[in-house]
Amino acid sequence: MADYNFAYLDEQTKRMIRRAILKGLAIPGYQVPFASREMPMPYGWGTGGVQVSAAVLCPDDIFKVIDQGADDTTNAVSIRAFFERTAGVETTTATAEASVIQTRHRIPEEPLSEDQILVYQVPIPEPLRFLEPRESETRKMHSLEEYGLMHVKLYEDIARHGHIATSYAYPVKVEGRYVMDPSPIPKFDNPKLGDMAAIQLFGAGREQRIYALPPYTQVVSLDFEDHPFEASKADQICGLCGASDSYLDEVIIDDAGGRLFCCSDTDYCTGRRAAGHQGPAFPGSEVAA
Amino acid sequence: MTPLLSVQGVTKRYGTHIGCADVSFDLYPGEVMGIVGESGSGKSTLLNCMAGHLPPDAGQVVFDTRSEGPKDTLAMSEPERRMLGRTDWAFVHQHARDGLRMGVSAGGNVGERLMAVGARHYGDIREQATDWLERVEIDAARVDDRPTTFSGGMQQRLQIARNLVTGPRLVFMDEPTGGLDVSVQARLLDLLRGLVRDMGLSAIIVTHDLAVVRLLADRLMVMKSGHVVEAGLTDQVLDDPQHAYSQLLVSSVLQV
Numbered sequence: 001m002a003d004y005n006f007a008y009l010d011e012q013t014k015r016m017i018r019r020a021i022l023k024g025l026a027i028p029g030y031q032v033p034f035a036s037r038e039m040p041m042p043y044g045w046g047t048g049g050v051q052v053s054a055a056v057l058c059p060d061d062i063f064k065v066i067d068q069g070a071d072d073t074t075n076a077v078s079i080r081a082f083f084e085r086t087a088g089v090e091t092t093t094a095t096a097e098a099s100v101i102q103t104r105h106r107i108p109e110e111p112l113s114e115d116q117i118l119v120y121q122v123p124i125p126e127p128l129r130f131l132e133p134r135e136s137e138t139r140k141m142h143s144l145e146e147y148g149l150m151h152v153k154l155y156e157d158i159a160r161h162g163h164i165a166t167s168y169a170y171p172v173k174v175e176g177r178y179v180m181d182p183s184p185i186p187k188f189d190n191p192k193l194g195d196m197a198a199i200q201l202f203g204a205g206r207e208q209r210i211y212a213l214p215p216y217t218q219v220v221s222l223d224f225e226d227h228p229f230e231a232s233k234a235d236q237i238c239g240l241c242g243a244s245d246s247y248l249d250e251v252i253i254d255d256a257g258g259r260l261f262c263c264s265d266t267d268y269c270t271g272r273r274a275a276g277h278q279g280p281a282f283p284g285s286e287v288a289a
Numbered sequence: 290m291t292p293l294l295s296v297q298g299v300t301k302r303y304g305t306h307i308g309c310a311d312v313s314f315d316l317y318p319g320e321v322m323g324i325v326g327e328s329g330s331g332k333s334t335l336l337n338c339m340a341g342h343l344p345p346d347a348g349q350v351v352f353d354t355r356s357e358g359p360k361d362t363l364a365m366s367e368p369e370r371r372m373l374g375r376t377d378w379a380f381v382h383q384h385a386r387d388g389l390r391m392g393v394s395a396g397g398n399v400g401e402r403l404m405a406v407g408a409r410h411y412g413d414i415r416e417q418a419t420d421w422l423e424r425v426e427i428d429a430a431r432v433d434d435r436p437t438t439f440s441g442g443m444q445q446r447l448q449i450a451r452n453l454v455t456g457p458r459l460v461f462m463d464e465p466t467g468g469l470d471v472s473v474q475a476r477l478l479d480l481l482r483g484l485v486r487d488m489g490l491s492a493i494i495v496t497h498d499l500a501v502v503r504l505l506a507d508r509l510m511v512m513k514s515g516h517v518v519e520a521g522l523t524d525q526v527l528d529d530p531q532h533a534y535s536q537l538l539v540s541s542v543l544q545v
Contacts, residue, residue, distance in 0.1 A: 131393075144367065144368045144371060148375075148401060148404040148406070148407075149401065151404040152393055152400065152401050155396070155397050155400055155415075156393055156394060158411055159394055159397065159415070159432075160394075224409055224410060225410045226410055227411050
């Protein structure tokens, strides 16, 4: 495409974002401010993730976008088309083939490797935001490592629900230092954040923050001694591929209240079905209730 | 005996206007000091300077820390001062809303200071929170209710529980009974007096209510226009005021 600079953003902007990414990698979990640009899509559609992807993409990269685990939902389709048009990079839906994966709210089921980059779209990067509305104060709390307040949130959960009911955007502590919001991934994915081989980059466009986890970083989910962290998922198996170890979506399939649990990671599910696995909802068997 | 808090020459100016000027005094362990004066006399400025909320222009605030002995809190690093603010110091605001998290349950409010100093066992935190609610005469069954559902007097008592849970040695109070009706005030004062005596707390109480200092304070400072005009034992100052302004203040109290 001659009409756009490679990957839409101009080179100076990409340089500025790369600097922020490098700083973020040097201080894992620290929120680096950056001059977020106006993108041709609304805030909340992944403007932060798109800018980070644009800054790390090379012409020979293979790009994959997932939205809540799926390759075929609005956000994924539009961002994939955006980079096909502005960068002309090859795109894929296969997790293993991709070199850059932009994701909204999921980590792929398939383990990632050292030559991959995972880019997260982040709506609100500040884990303390809903507890302490002042930015000046939360920055001070981060710099002085005052994280008692984060546990107040978990305390409230237990007091009200009897267990830690926070099921997504579950706060984590990175390398024993910064408390970080892992973007609204389900807490089922939290254990995958730590010790991951791939580089993980987090971009928040509206809030103008970038943070990062270098490969093999220690990431611990916060909890209480008597209420330990638990990675939870629906207690079902995938109706399509029969997987019992993947994160499941609950889908309403008819007007009579029929429900289907299926893998939220469509690539993982498709791969398993191609390999011959079959779930209880497949033609010929009963729909899982 | 080493004073718990030694204030020397604390001065705060707002431009050319004087907030408080050259205030010095020593506070010994277990002692309660009252600061009285009319509105705008610099009481709250002085209190905020001592508690580290406002940087004074001159002077020293030396606190007898547990680990390192007497130390100027104004020269401390910020993490150290904030740590002190969470452990050995407590600050009771006039309006409970300023000192509480209104969106968090009573138990969470009391537990916050515990979690801030590293408590990570839910059962223990909750037990201590419930215990403290009872000590300030709040029904333990309300531990999961938000402070928004509490009356003004209960909110103030909750604020006190939240501040005392880490066993501080020095409590700063800014008009703790302001805005409460007299019967609730009396109950709160009774409670405060009991806690101060039982825990051996030292306290600095800023108020314009002479009845409060008469009940709680051992010593009294009278401030006017940023200056301390009279200081001494509470009963001595109230029964035999020497300075013209103190005489005015004492004679202005309504007799019912």
